[in-house]
Amino acid sequence: MQSKGTLKMLSKQELKSESAESWGHGSLPFVLEDDISKQALLLTELSKKVINMGQLRRIASQGIPDGAGIRSTVWKLLLGYLAPDRSLWSSELAKKRSQYKHFKEELLMNPSEIARRLEKTTVLNNDNGKSESRCVLSRSEITHGEHPLSLGKSSVWNQFFQDSEIIEQIDRDVKRTHPDLHFFSGDSSLAKSNQEALRTILTVFAKLNPGIRYVQGMNEILAPLFYIFKNDPDEEMAACAEADTFFCFVELLSGFRDHFCQQLDNSVVGIRSTITRLSQLLKEHDEELWRHLEITTKVNPQFYAFRWITLLLTQEFNFADSLHIWDTLLSDPEGPQETLLRVCCAMLILIRRRLLAGDFTSILKLLQNYPPTNISHLLYVANKLRGQPSR
Template sequence: MVKSVPEWLNSSIWSTPNPSSDDRLQRYATKPSEETLTLKPDPIPPPQRPDKAAIAVPTPHEKAPPQHADKAPIPVSTSHEKTPPSSVEEPETLDSNANLSPEDVDRRARFFSELSRKVIDLRELRRLGSQGIPDCAGLRPTIWKLLLGYLPNDRDMWANELAKKRSQYALFREELLLNPDTEIAEQIDRDVKRTHPDMHFFSGDSALARSNQEALKNILLIFAKLNPGIRYVQGMNEVLAPLFYVFQNDPDEKSAAHAEADAFFCFVELLSGFRDHFCQQLDNSVVGIRSTITKLSQLLREHDEELWRHLEVTTKVNPQFYAFRWITLLLTQEFNFADSLHIWDTLLSDPDGPLETLLRICCAMLILIRRRLLAGDFTSNLKLLQNYPSANISHLLYVADKLRARARARAHSSV
């Protein structure tokens, strides 16, 4: 008897027909005129789509144990500046109270207090997480799992839920990795090897990097087989990477040993909110990527019409040429890795889902460099936006939150 795919993974949201090819990321990175030929090219190559034949889930047999990856220290960000790839070093372990302000110590205490409850108040956890999660004692991996709905808010249910999900993933590995689609497998392999080439955790020929690359490939292959409507699209590896990194670096060795399984289910949950951005045939629909980019344009016009007019009317910088990558890859390519994790803390903490917060952050990114943009022409502005400058992430998130407060105040005053 063929074991059915869990209902939540067999949802119609994954059933959109799959086109044979899609040059999504390259379309919006391509320069529209000769004057931009000297600009830095978008580092993400065009995605390739596999054929759209559905793959049935084979009959399960014995459970296969999950793969264990080598351990790595929890990262610490000591600077908000992006480090050139040629000089990037692995972050040091952050597990002490050194250089912490009283406010930071208090925030840690609030997180630990909330997580110690029998039934965790997710509303309070989201409020705390929206300001960033401290890099200590496994807070982020546990909180991300809660925010993504992978862990229930009742702590007494954790052991049972984790056992079920991890057992299910072991079956997926056993059944779906036996005969992977060669074309998809080769593309995933190429993309995974290009994931964060500046980090030893993901890149290189060490046992650690090889093990982590194998885990990423497994997750993406299984996802592609379980979701024949969307399968694998280039760029998914970049969205998966932060999840796996955070879970694999959990100081709780038992949890870290199941990072692959945990990252898979959290990846599915996260991508469900952005799934339509990866479907080319939905580009012009109300849920497609162009509609989302239009929302960003409207948001900028609402908060800074002068900047919007200069970009889109005067210099004719189409937001698709920079915002496509910002949105589809959830800003993983615009900032250094540690800062990206901080941004994701805020994205995942939004009770309405990460998209609205993502658009506000993107709008704040434009506003923070408005002077340079207002002084620039088409070529210089496009180059600046495709290679966003170093930023203070805490200030960026502060500005994004102010945009939310301003929008709410306007809505309230109009009632």
Template sequence: MMRKKPKAVPEWLNSPLWSTLPPAPATADPFGAEFSPPRPLTPKPLSFVPPPPSYEQAVGSYAGGGEGRGEEDATGAALRAHLLADFKTALSKKVISMGELRRLACLGVPDGGADVRPLLWKLLLGYLPTERALWPYELEKKRSQYSAYRDEFLLNPSEKIRRIEDSKLPRKKELNVVRSGLLPRSQVINEEHPLSFGKSSLWNKYFQESEILEQIDRDVKRTHPDMPFFSAKSNQESLRRILIVFSRLNPSVLYVQGMNEVLAPLFYVLKNDPDASNSASAEADTFFCFAELVSGFKNNYCKHLDNSQVGIRSTLSKLSQLLKKHDEELWRHMEVITKVYPQYYAFRWITLLLTMEFSFNVCIHIWDAILADPEGPPDTLLRICCAMLILVRKRLLVGDFTANIQLLQHYPLTNVDHLLHIANRLRGTVAS
């Protein structure tokens, strides 16, 4: 009986960057030459509009000539300025071309693009329409809607009951009554009593939700405590309100521990908008952008869908299939020989959108690509996760269960442009 011939490793995987064992390090770098730039790759014909090269790649190609580091830095700065100018031109049009915007953003916004990214993300997440003339109307409508959500979901039962009672009073009596802030004991009906167990009791519902509120409070206080921005009381309160309103509007999802980490980059980017009016309304804008982003990954957060065809287990299975399709040798070593399955390392990668695997600034750069890719955030995220495995394949192929788990749960520093380049080569291959 003929033995099945193993699938050949794709030619582009034969680069020394990921296909050979690392030589002994010549410096203190613990990863040796693994993260040195790869040899130029000859891309296969692509069915999509190819993205522009990153400024790091362009600067790297120039470094062979010139007159030293100073000129290289000057060239890099000039190229960054050029790319930022392209972004600003694309964003200033009366009708935004999303195709052009996605092409520019697919490898990330260059350094110095803090004034570009807030508007870019709002467009990529569908919060703003492509017609600039509609922006004032849409912003006013959405921000007013969020204000109504806050009034509805953040008031305690006493305040809600008081408002209900006030709405029942005749206009004349309402103007003359002296409000004490508390209802007279005789006016508190059974269903509105704090000790009521009635299903319609506001207090009973309030206490049932208190556990979620406590979890949100704990997680918000643990959000990037090393960053002064997230230690500010006002910003913590904004994060808390967004998560509470989201949990109340999405009873099938509620709040899942770790959502604070997904919310943090969005709020940070929108709150640091140089436009003062946008910065002042960052809480409302972030809420809708967060809701849109999470909607694409909603099934991963629903516990009752874990074992379904759309839950987190199915998503992890897609990652396994993607790795097998592009690097069967690595897949076999991981899942057949060492039994390192995606649920041991990729659960956090996927549910927290890589926020815990990279530094905060690098994560934001990666999110540019995740949000901009026309294949959509879920599929793009899976391709990036697969690229993360490919980038460290040499170490994985010589590692056992313990070594590989440790490596993937503490992903090493890497060149983000190389990562996005490899993810780009996997385009159009995520199983449906």
């Protein structure tokens, strides 16, 4: 059995009899230390006054060990939420968390707040008018902007109804987020609290981004970030996980936001263009497999790659393996977009024999239910695709 700390070399069957040497630059891209060694290396790097981001990326790309809150801190650095200069962390975090609190106060509306505003308006109107008799009830005038049927942009009721529509859509998805994890699912106070945090983050994001609002699947991208930050052993960090997650979510989504904009689906930056790039990448590195999938069996890559790409592979592997993949995605100095496509291409190459032997139905079933695989080996193959000449 393959040991956890070593990489399996590429087999001839997996890569059409190509040698491992021909898929690389003469040496393995990753030299995996065991978890204890990697943890020590990361802790040493994180303890420096100014962190060497190149070194951090190199170590983190191999997979970040669980524990000690390492992944939480490293992801924040990789996403640019924390600066390499540790002396800036305290002030920057305080500023961002205060900003998020302000966003919630300004953007989230609830019935009690509406009632408070209406009561204030009523008091002001009554003070300005004079009652003819104390025995006669005064008639309060509700301003147009405060009327429940008002559609004006400044109407608090209109804002509330808009929020309700967004929250209802978000709520349906949040309740379905990782039903296999007690952290997100169930009736426990922990699960309910975590679900509420996800709802709040997604609602604030939707309000700040009216061009995109909320799109189904964003909850799946948000979940790993919140899970990691909320489980930080540092109590202060864990307590502020919601705010930290929001800003890291915004940063991560900035590289993929065009995939969630329906108006851009057919543009050069839309999801269909990205899927086409995946198809081209496969053709460059394994034309036989590409031809079998798209010409012979006519399996449109959108049938499987749409979910792979838009959800950043969160649904194709177990949660722990997804986190490992994200370690590599976030560590790429060029950004996660191209690395994601290489990983998707590697997923196809690793099961090429089964794909070449299949028909439309069996291929689609296999790709929509990707089989368990060695994640370290998958990422190794993906890295081999980097900068390789066309075949």
